[in-house]
Amino acid sequence: MHACPYTPAHHFPRGKNDPGFRTKLQIAAGLATRAKAAGLVFRAVAADCAYGDQDSFRAALHAAGLPFVTALKPRHGTWAYGPHAHTPVDAARLLAWQDPEHPGDWSRIERTFRDGHTATWWAAEASLGWWGPDGNVRLVVATADPATLPAKATRYLATDLPRPGSPRVAESPHPPAALAETVRIYGLRHWVEQSYKQVEDDLGRADFQVRSDTAIQRHQALVNCAFSFCWNTWFAPPRPLRPPRHPDLTHCQAR
Template sequence: MCFDDLFASLAQRRGFREYLTGLLAPRDRNRTLTCLAGAEPVAGARDPAVQRLQFFLSEAPWEAGQVNDRRLELLRERPETAPHAGGVIVIDDSGDRKDGTATAHVGRQWLGRYGKTDNGVVTVTTVWTDGQVYYPLHAQPYTPAHHFPRGQRDPGFRTKPQLAAALTAEGQQAGFPCRAVVADCAYSTSDDWYLALREARLAYLVHLKPHRGTWAPAHEPHTPIDAAHALAWCDAEHPGDWTPVERHFRDGHTETWWAADATLGGWQPHGVCRLVVATTDPAALPEKATWYLATNLPHPDAPHTATSTHPPADLAEIVRLYGLRPWVEQSYKQIKGELGWADFQVRSARAIKRHQTLVNCAFSFCWDQWFAPPGPLDTTAPDACPANRPERGPSYTPPAPTALLAQGLTRRPLLANPRHHPAPLMASLDRQRPARRTPGPPRRGHHRQTP
């Protein structure tokens, strides 16, 4: 198997296979350790198979980062899943409820999955997609400030935008090019996020909150929605500042959207940063069908296009790129609803990271089977993990001693018999006997006799 060299023992290789088999097998309950091992939910927690998976996940010496790197390497090598410059890296974070306070990364924070603030774990993830394939790249749980001695001022504390920027750069270094980095409005207010992407020379496309204000002269728009209303529009026959854009979906149907470059503060159509508005109805600007997108992709007619590090993008390209963002939500449905992303029952940060890595491996293996269904089983191939082989490796039998024990004390080449030479043996034992204890003074009621 492609991952065997990353595990030092047969027990670890078996644990890797059993864990992934449990994740991919159809189950009617949460994919806890008892579920993965096929044991009873509560009473089966002490089952040997469950304990082996628990040790593999929490204590066994293997590196989750190396396993994830190997997974990404296999995705790059396969032609059907190989990344290219036309795709995007989508940044998002998702939270899952967890009770108690002893679990790593847990805290009371906003959980987008439930639409409320609750106790749970939030993980920042990156997903690469081009609309045909999509798969996770990296994941990093967010650690709330109260886990650090100095809170937000602690050197080890990282915000979600900072984690997202680091994961994006890591994905680029891993060999996954992209046309742009796409994110929702949760990342639009972080200066650190913009700065990190500029330093990495990555293009970005981020959704702005429609009513978030910015500085501008009194007679100019102050919010993205104001800038959209300032664009000229009459009807489809006389669109004014708007341009029709045809969107093509994977199921084959198409929709006509309208897009335009707007002006708001420092965002200018031909500036370094642009504000693009895309909607299905320029007159009404429906809330759920209107995008306010900030990007550093240059306009085709901008004066700095020739010197920009990013190729120019017209309105149709901007709409296409941000239209790929929903694929991260699709990946959540599968890794959470089918593969048990949030079903871990471990507390340490290392075990949580390992569980997430194994879930991503299971997700990627699904693509492998999708493009290359398994053929007939080769019964002549050797088993990488034979059932009759001991988990701790081959047993070792020390060689027989070449010298005789207790030489000179036996009449034959055998172990010494105390009945043959009792005096020498007793003398040797007497030299090693412990010192006699000095008797203490007699105590009342004990009547100790002094020898």
């Protein structure tokens, strides 16, 4: 697979206005497009919102024919008439919920985390501006508690994968994704991120941006190799156990 490290803006003569500078999201969109051109098949591109809400990123993926499941900031704003939802949080609060026995608009899903433990979450289709269950982009809300929408246990996801039964299924080049599948795809991003960051930190990530551009390139190559070796070892079948070695008693002599 291809890799391309991010070079901080201060390494360029004109900073972020330099024509050679690219944001992490621009790099990611380019890598995903190259992966598709190389024949790599994947279900969807998953991304968080750590670097801002990615309207241009999603547009680039859509133009390249790449499906996506990306996180939104809870206060990602959109224009709307009067009482209509203006943010993902507003949209989630409009969904009907009473209790687990009377979930209203919410569906129960079981999430499996990287350490193997499972937890019951709830997911629902919400509407925000042009986004909706049958729109070109869906807004999926997943949370551990629909009543309170806790900040650390609620995800607001934008995806162009159609929902099962949607009129868009016939025209979409991508297979539909139910609520549980959409949340699962985004959850895999955290699995990869946790493993990747552990390798980065062990190899000196704290010094990353103060190095020269050449050192950054070398450091990223080292990280990619280490990360790939770790995953290859993880997925490789275990080697057969060798039988224990016993001393050859026929050559033992009493002293």
